[in-house]
Amino acid sequence: MARSAPLPSSPSSPSSGTAPVAPAALKILIAGGFGVGKTTLVGTVSEVAPLRTEEYLTRASEGVDDLSGVDNKETTTVALDFGRITISPELVIYLFGTPGQERFWFMWNDLVNGALGGIVIADTRRLDSSFASIDFFESRGIPFVVAINCFHGENTRSVAEVRAALDLDPQVPMLVGDVRVRTFGRDLLLALVDHLMELSAA
Amino acid sequence: MRPHWSELPDEDEDDEYGAGTMVRPYTITRGRTAPEHDHLTLITLLTTVEELADPVLAARSSGLRGLQPEHRLILERCRRPAAVAEVAAGLDLPVSVTKILLGDLIAQGLLRARAPISVARASGDGGLDLGLLTAVREGLRRL
Numbered sequence: 001m002a003r004s005a006p007l008p009s010s011p012s013s014p015s016s017g018t019a020p021v022a023p024a025a026l027k028i029l030i031a032g033g034f035g036v037g038k039t040t041l042v043g044t045v046s047e048v049a050p051l052r053t054e055e056y057l058t059r060a061s062e063g064v065d066d067l068s069g070v071d072n073k074e075t076t077t078v079a080l081d082f083g084r085i086t087i088s089p090e091l092v093i094y095l096f097g098t099p100g101q102e103r104f105w106f107m108w109n110d111l112v113n114g115a116l117g118g119i120v121i122a123d124t125r126r127l128d129s130s131f132a133s134i135d136f137f138e139s140r141g142i143p144f145v146v147a148i149n150c151f152h153g154e155n156t157r158s159v160a161e162v163r164a165a166l167d168l169d170p171q172v173p174m175l176v177g178d179v180r181v182r183t184f185g186r187d188l189l190l191a192l193v194d195h196l197m198e199l200s201a202a
Numbered sequence: 203m204r205p206h207w208s209e210l211p212d213e214d215e216d217d218e219y220g221a222g223t224m225v226r227p228y229t230i231t232r233g234r235t236a237p238e239h240d241h242l243t244l245i246t247l248l249t250t251v252e253e254l255a256d257p258v259l260a261a262r263s264s265g266l267r268g269l270q271p272e273h274r275l276i277l278e279r280c281r282r283p284a285a286v287a288e289v290a291a292g293l294d295l296p297v298s299v300t301k302i303l304l305g306d307l308i309a310q311g312l313l314r315a316r317a318p319i320s321v322a323r324a325s326g327d328g329g330l331d332l333g334l335l336t337a338v339r340e341g342l343r344r345l
Contacts, residue, residue, distance in 0.1 A: 022247040022248070022249045022283040022314065022316040023247060023283060023316075024247070024316060024318065024319045025245040025246070025247050025285060025316075025318045025319065026245075026318065026319050026321070026338070027244070027245050027318065045345060051287070051288060051291040051292075052291060053287050053290040053291040053296075053297055054290075054296050054297070055296055055297040055298060056296055056298055077296065082287055082291075084285075084288075085341070085342070085345065086341075087337065087338055087340075087341030087342070088337065088341055091319075091337060091338070091341065092247070092283075092285075093338065093341075094244070094245045094285060094287065096244070096287075110243055110244055110297075111244065113243070114243065114318055114320065114321045115321065116321055116330075116338075182345065185345070186342060186343075186345040189342045189345070190339065190342050190343065193335055193338050193339045193342065194339075196330055196335055197332060197335050197336075197339075199330075200330045200331075200332055200335065201332070
């Protein structure tokens, strides 16, 4: 059941004649390998408990390998979890945890089109599970920051080692913390916005 | 993890308005598999038109005749602005099915849609609007 946070706008009086103005929305994607803490991070910073929705993946007209043996529509569904942060009465940010199987993303343009930016969560014990997300954001030109999640209280590698292992562009911000902690979630989002500002100013 | 709708039991009669009534999703759309206008995104925000936001006025409105339970649920939900993804999650329907229902209501003038902020990142245009980013930053600092 969707819960909605109270918006500052007053309940509209039917006779006022002015339509309530909907806020405008932005979207931030949260990516990373399976079980790395995407939905956890959504829940950490969202003002509502993470919601889940589903979509059919339809087969693109070309370039799709390997969904063979199935007819050309509605081959599978993907679920994604999302949350919301109300910035102001005029502005709302939606956070989408991306489906684990990144190889499907290109079939879901609606998810990635128009995203403000992304956060890639990585676990130092299995960094390779986050390669696909990084590749994807790079290939689509979506700016992102990297979160090294110390979910389990262990960070076995230095920041420099992780950067090298992920082959990160030097200007991509990387933060180390626990995605269950609200201030860390906030800092990740702020780091992303700062990164976007730098890119815009460049 | 919540089971997919197709795995839920068929006899779920606790809700006459359909959220718990399992029918094939494209039955709800009367067989249509694509929306009339494909302009809705996951984060397009929807608001029920003001005349219908008031239950008393809504009950008198002739525009509501012929609507399906899902349509009415949407109008109820969108008295406060909600994104397409939120509406879909609330109805427990796939996004594509939800978009068709939303398209019906928009076409009938019962629902307003606001497109997301355009995040243009075309090459060489200098990137995003700094004013917008500043506003986002201010809001996030309060988290």
